[in-house]
Amino acid sequence: MRALRNGCFGQGIQMVSFETARQAAVALAQPLYQKEDVSLAHAVGRILADTIEAPRALPPFDQAAMDGYAIRLSGKNGVPLVLPISGRTCAGDKPDVLAPGTAHRVMTGAALPSGADTVVMQEHATRRGDLLQFGLDVEAGTHIRRVGEDVKQGTTILRPGRVIGWTEVALLTALGIATVSVACPLRIVVVVTGSELRHAGEPLPSGAIYDSNGPMLAAMLEAPNAHVSTLTVRDDLTAITHALESIAGSADLVIVTAGMSVGEKDHVREAVIRAGGQLDIVKVAMKPGKPLAFGTLGRAYFVGLPGNPQAAAFGALAFVRPMMKALLGQAPATRVTAEMSFTHSRKPDRTELLPVRLNVKQGRLTAHRSGPGGSHRMMPMVFADAVAVVPGASMRVDVGTRLEVLPFDQPRFEVN
Numbered sequence: 285m286r287a288l289r290n291g292c293f294g295q296g297i298q299m300v301s302f303e304t305a306r307q308a309a310v311a312l313a314q315p316l317y318q319k320e321d322v323s324l325a326h327a328v329g330r331i332l333a334d335t336i337e338a339p340r341a342l343p344p345f346d347q348a349a350m351d352g353y354a355i356r357l358s359g360k361n362g363v364p365l366v367l368p369i370s371g372r373t374c375a376g377d378k379p380d381v382l383a384p385g386t387a388h389r390v391m392t393g394a395a396l397p398s399g400a401d402t403v404v405m406q407e408h409a410t411r412r413g414d415l416l417q418f419g420l421d422v423e424a425g426t427h428i429r430r431v432g433e434d435v436k437q438g439t440t441i442l443r444p445g446r447v448i449g450w451t452e453v454a455l456l457t458a459l460g461i462a463t464v465s466v467a468c469p470l471r472i473v474v475v476v477t478g479s480e481l482r483h484a485g486e487p488l489p490s491g492a493i494y495d496s497n498g499p500m501l502a503a504m505l506e507a508p509n510a511h512v513s514t515l516t517v518r519d520d521l522t523a524i525t526h527a528l529e530s531i532a533g534s535a536d537l538v539i540v541t542a543g544m545s546v547g548e549k550d551h552v553r554e555a556v557i558r559a560g561g562q563l564d565i566v567k568v569a570m571k572p573g574k575p576l577a578f579g580t581l582g583r584a585y586f587v588g589l590p591g592n593p594q595a596a597a598f599g600a601l602a603f604v605r606p607m608m609k610a611l612l613g614q615a616p617a618t619r620v621t622a623e624m625s626f627t628h629s630r631k632p633d634r635t636e637l638l639p640v641r642l643n644v645k646q647g648r649l650t651a652h653r654s655g656p657g658g659s660h661r662m663m664p665m666v667f668a669d670a671v672a673v674v675p676g677a678s679m680r681v682d683v684g685t686r687l688e689v690l691p692f693d694q695p696r697f698e699v700n
């Protein structure tokens with residue numbers, strides 16, 4: 285897509301569809317492929333950078349799966365057995381040998397004595413001194429965990445892009461892996477613009493408001509794979525330009541909030557160009573969030589989010605989140621759909637993003653409208669946990685209409 289340069293922001297600037305803009309944003313964001321080694325203890329939530337092959341098998345040796353007695357049953361099927369007890373192996377003991385014609389005491393996790401082919405649970409045998417008696421129903425080959433039946437040595441167990449959670453920690457440590465190579469965290473800088481803004485806790489002059497977009501975006505985007513820092517700048521072209529120049533070299537992703545529209549104090553797009561950046565898209569057919577722009581700023585990627593809180597939040601969910609995944613080398617998130625539980629009439633227009641509350645009703649993921657419209661409102665977001673994407677061409681939403689939803693927190697399982 286052709287990048288826009290200085291002087292392209294006047295009337296009639298091309299507005300692209302929400303879908304086109306989403307695809308362009310993900311296509312723009314190329315994986316950074318920067319990796320570092322971390323100990324597994326610090327790897328939770330990080331993204332695997334390399335393929336991992338099993339350095340050993342799991343289980344690592346044939347094991348008893350029950351507390352009981354290891355015996356050799358082959359050749360003696362159906363015959364009640366009375367055997368002398370000849371030895372004992374506990375979990376952690378060196379593997380032993382089954383003396384022919386005997387039963388060998390084993391504990392769960394113990395190496396199966398060589399020569400044994402069956403473990404009998406102790407509840408299914410009667411011990412009389414050093415003799416053991418079994419019933420007729422002892423089944424050959426039971427209660428043994430075979431070497432490699434869970435993981436074969438040398439097989440690929442995890443691939444790049446996988447997020448390390450507790451299941452991965454369990455698997456990797458079981459294989460003796462203590463250090464993994466993971467994607468370096470993204471360096472995100474949120475530049476909050478607006479001369480009206482004060483920080484929470486400061487006195488508030490009349491006409492001023494507290495900055496909520498900066499803390500909101502930091503809270504939304506900060507993660508094991510993304511470190512967010514925030515910078516506040518007044519509505520001044522030179523100040524914004526200098527701020528962008530100063531961070532361009534040390535950030536992977538620069539996000540600016542407010543100053544994106546056409547007012548006299550909206551300088552961000554001009555500042556990006558002055559700071560040596562390029563804008564691929566400067567207007568998206570979406571509501572809220574029309575004056576959303578993205579492109580590059582030196583080696584960093586740039587996203588400009590409109591100032592209204594819902595526009596900033598939903599723009600981040602729809603554009604920044606997928607771009608972050610792409611930069612980290614992850615596959616796009618599975619698209620989630622839900623059934624709407626409300627009606628909403630509209631004339632075909634921009635794609636509309638509606639805050640919704642999700643729940644599972646009679647086994648189906650259902651979305652309830654949260655609050656009245658208005659991209660300045662906070663309360664609809666607080667009572668929501670996703671936004672529903674109403675396509676630009678739709679006339680209306682009916683009860684039962686299935687739409688894509690962008691969950692505030694992405695589930696690990698599929699909910700299509």
Ligand SMILES: Nc1nc2c(c(=O)[nH]1)N[C@H]1C(S)=C(S)[C@@H](COP(=O)(O)OP(=O)(O)OC[C@H]3O[C@@H](n4cnc5c(N)ncnc54)[C@H](O)[C@@H]3O)O[C@H]1N2
Pocket residue numbers: 476477478480481493494495496497498541542543544545546547550572573574575589590591592593595659
């Ligand atoms: N003539 C037109 N006016 C506007 C248009 C338009 O197309 N033509 N678009 C409207 C839309 S849609 C939006 S969204 C806003 C976007 O405006 P900006 O990105 O330029 O942002 P501002 O005007 O600076 O601020 C908008 C609104 O948000 C408040 N704000 C800003 N920053 C923060 C923050 N960090 N925390 C909380 N609230 C913030 C700001 O005070 C304003 O109330 O433009 C419309 N106008």
Ligand code: MOO
Pocket residue numbers: 571572573574575590592594595659660
């Ligand atoms: O993008 Mo604006 O948020 O419609 O107000």
